[in-house]
Amino acid sequence: MEGRFGDSDLETREILRFKEEGNPFFNIQGSASPNLQRVKQIWAIGGGKGGVGKSLLSSSLAISLSRQGNKVVAIDLDLGAANLHTTLGVDLPERSISDFLSNRATKLDECVSPTPIPNLYLISGAADSLNVANITTEQKQKIIQNLRGLDADYLVIDLGAGTNINTIDFFLFSDVSIITLLPEPTSIENGYRFIKTGYFRRLKLVKALEPIHPLIDAAMDPKNSEGIKTPADLFKEVNRLHPELGTKLKDEIAKFRPKLILNQVRTQTDIDIGFSIKTVTKRYFGVELDYLGYLDYDSSAWQAVRRKRPIMIEFPTSKVVSSIERMAQYLVKRHGHLRSDL
Amino acid sequence: MIEPLSNLNLYEVLDVAPDASPSDIRTAYLRVKSAYGKDSLALYSLVGSEDNTEYLNQVEEAYRILSNPEKRKEYDRHHGLLLVSDEINDGARFPAFSDDEGSGKIIKMDRVPPMEEVGGDDLLIPPATSFSSSSATSTPAANTPQNIRIQDPTRPPPTEPYSAPTRSESPLSEDRTNSQIELSLQREIANETEFRGSFLRKMREARKFSIEEIADFTKIKRTYVKAIEEEDFDQLPAAVYVRGFVIQLAKMLRLPHDKVSNSFMNRYHIAKKNKAG
Numbered sequence: 034m035e036g037r038f039g040d041s042d043l044e045t046r047e048i049l050r051f052k053e054e055g056n057p058f059f060n061i062q063g064s065a066s067p068n069l070q071r072v073k074q075i076w077a078i079g080g081g082k083g084g085v086g087k088s089l090l091s092s093s094l095a096i097s098l099s100r101q102g103n104k105v106v107a108i109d110l111d112l113g114a115a116n117l118h119t120t121l122g123v124d125l126p127e128r129s130i131s132d133f134l135s136n137r138a139t140k141l142d143e144c145v146s147p148t149p150i151p152n153l154y155l156i157s158g159a160a161d162s163l164n165v166a167n168i169t170t171e172q173k174q175k176i177i178q179n180l181r182g183l184d185a186d187y188l189v190i191d192l193g194a195g196t197n198i199n200t201i202d203f204f205l206f207s208d209v210s211i212i213t214l215l216p217e218p219t220s221i222e223n224g225y226r227f228i229k230t231g232y233f234r235r236l237k238l239v240k241a242l243e244p245i246h247p248l249i250d251a252a253m254d255p256k257n258s259e260g261i262k263t264p265a266d267l268f269k270e271v272n273r274l275h276p277e278l279g280t281k282l283k284d285e286i287a288k289f290r291p292k293l294i295l296n297q298v299r300t301q302t303d304i305d306i307g308f309s310i311k312t313v314t315k316r317y318f319g320v321e322l323d324y325l326g327y328l329d330y331d332s333s334a335w336q337a338v339r340r341k342r343p344i345m346i347e348f349p350t351s352k353v354v355s356s357i358e359r360m361a362q363y364l365v366k367r368h369g370h371l372r373s374d375l
Numbered sequence: 376m377i378e379p380l381s382n383l384n385l386y387e388v389l390d391v392a393p394d395a396s397p398s399d400i401r402t403a404y405l406r407v408k409s410a411y412g413k414d415s416l417a418l419y420s421l422v423g424s425e426d427n428t429e430y431l432n433q434v435e436e437a438y439r440i441l442s443n444p445e446k447r448k449e450y451d452r453h454h455g456l457l458l459v460s461d462e463i464n465d466g467a468r469f470p471a472f473s474d475d476e477g478s479g480k481i482i483k484m485d486r487v488p489p490m491e492e493v494g495g496d497d498l499l500i501p502p503a504t505s506f507s508s509s510s511a512t513s514t515p516a517a518n519t520p521q522n523i524r525i526q527d528p529t530r531p532p533p534t535e536p537y538s539a540p541t542r543s544e545s546p547l548s549e550d551r552t553n554s555q556i557e558l559s560l561q562r563e564i565a566n567e568t569e570f571r572g573s574f575l576r577k578m579r580e581a582r583k584f585s586i587e588e589i590a591d592f593t594k595i596k597r598t599y600v601k602a603i604e605e606e607d608f609d610q611l612p613a614a615v616y617v618r619g620f621v622i623q624l625a626k627m628l629r630l631p632h633d634k635v636s637n638s639f640m641n642r643y644h645i646a647k648k649n650k651a652g
Contacts, residue, residue: 222420309410309417
């Protein structure tokens with residue numbers, strides 16, 4: 034049975050490694066760094082499709098968090114297509130995450146650059162080796178294991194487009210995972226794909242669900258011989274073959290609660306699409322999406338990008354900015370206590 | 376909700392809490408219908424989403440029962456769902472999830488839709504008379520649809536002290552989004568002076584009523600509702616009836632009914648005069 038994540042040997046090894054070391058996604062044992070508790074929370078912004086506003090939203094949320102008095106490190110993990118620094122109005126930083134990956138920097142701390150915004154720091158993904166887009170599993174682990182050791186209250190991670198396993202794992206590793214979508218078929222298609230990939234990946238990282246991993250693998254391939262087409266089918270199969278794991282599966286699915294932000298909204302119908310996506314996601318995946326809200330289609334966004342300045346600073350009175358501020362405040366208030374590693 | 380449909384109760388079909396208010400149920404119903412409609416963008420690319428007929432039928436059935444207070448009460452009794460209060464149609468149902476969110480009072484304050492504050496007097500005055508001539512009183516027994524939709528004069532503004540726990544979670548979704556929209560609607564209404572038929576149509580669509588529903592609730596003929604919206608005065612009956620229709624329509628759409636009817640009737644009279652002269 035072929036997993037969709039490519040090299041299945043590597044895949045298995047990786048999962049086994051997680052088991053030996055304690056699963057870094059859900060149960061860090063505290064061995065990596067004495068500073069482990071410093072980072073309060075990791076936010077990640079993904080979304081499947083490119084051009085849906087991930088970098089813009091990441092930089093804006095990071096700025097908003099720093100304005101609330103938090104020390105924030107914005108991290109560009111859109112490796113190979115990094116431009117978070119541009120949306121933050123920072124010139125190409127000298128240090129980047131590839132220094133850490135290539136061992137030129139021994140600690141992740143050394144890759145942190147300042148920004149003109151008080152309290153806000155950046156780990157750039159730019160100025161890198163052209164190979165950085167293809168990091169190995171070990172390199173991914175290295176990043177994941179060192180993130181929480183950074184000296185910051187919040188980390189805001191800008192993810193790349195697509196459903197590469199590294200992107201998905203960074204998304205799952207974060208405490209608050211945010212999906213940005215546009216009310217367009219292309220974005221929705223990629224968005225569902227992203228949710229689905231994250232969803233199955235998450236289930237596969239749970240040791241207790243090991244007996245049903247073959248079923249999950251099957252479910253990931255739409256042409257599988259078991260006829261599992263939807264998560265609902267998977268659920269049914271699990272209940273039939275491993276009834277004792279049905280509840281566990283349900284619990285694990287319930288823990289996957291990505292947030293949804295609809296971007297570039299033009300009409301009421303567009304806004305309503307967010308609710309529809311929420312309804313449909315619940316029914317088709319059993320996943321409860323939090324529809325955080327929407328951002329209006331606004332020319333200030335591209336104007337800010339053209340000027341290479343953060344929209345938060347360039348257009349402080351725009352509606353988009355006030356919406357983002359409100360979302361950030363809400364997330365801190367409502368989800369500020371969540372830690373996936375505790 | 377990845378369980379088979381047959382395992383779901385009516386509330387689960389609509390994805391609402393068993394103590395959802397009538398307006399919550401209506402919102403949920405409209406939401407599900409638009410999410411699973413034929414051209415819904417939200418279904419794009421999903422495997423197994425090609426045919427939702429069965430689900431949509433269940434949704435219609437669920438709404439048919441849950442939107443009718445009598446039937447809902449009966450359903451709840453049969454399924455042991457009645458929690459505290461027997462008064463489904465009474466705005467003051469007990470909070471079933473009061474322990475979920477800490478102090479219910481604070482939430483209550485948060486939940487009062489801002490529209491209630493900015494709407495201006497006219498908008499808040501509940502209808503003095505009933506909308507349908509057939510059931511003129513608003514006793515709990517009068518389970519006509521208007522009781523579900525429109526505020527009872529004796530009742531404070533909707534506070535919804537409970538609802539599905541998830542409802543209050545996000546500032547911009549659900550409640551907040553709705554109240555944002557409501558707020559901008561209220562502003563628009565406050566700035567409106569002419570209240571033309573086209574504006575009435577816009578408001579009707581904003582409040583998500585179909586012409587059929589309006590006709591159903593108010594007992595005004597569909598063709599008249601249409602004619603009012605199109606300002607097709609020839610199609611309308613004598614002034615005295617039209618005035619009553621417009622007032623009912625305005626109340627149902629929560630518009631300042633005296634302003635609406637005055638300006639509308641002005642145009643009506645001018646049109647009739649021009650025709651005669």
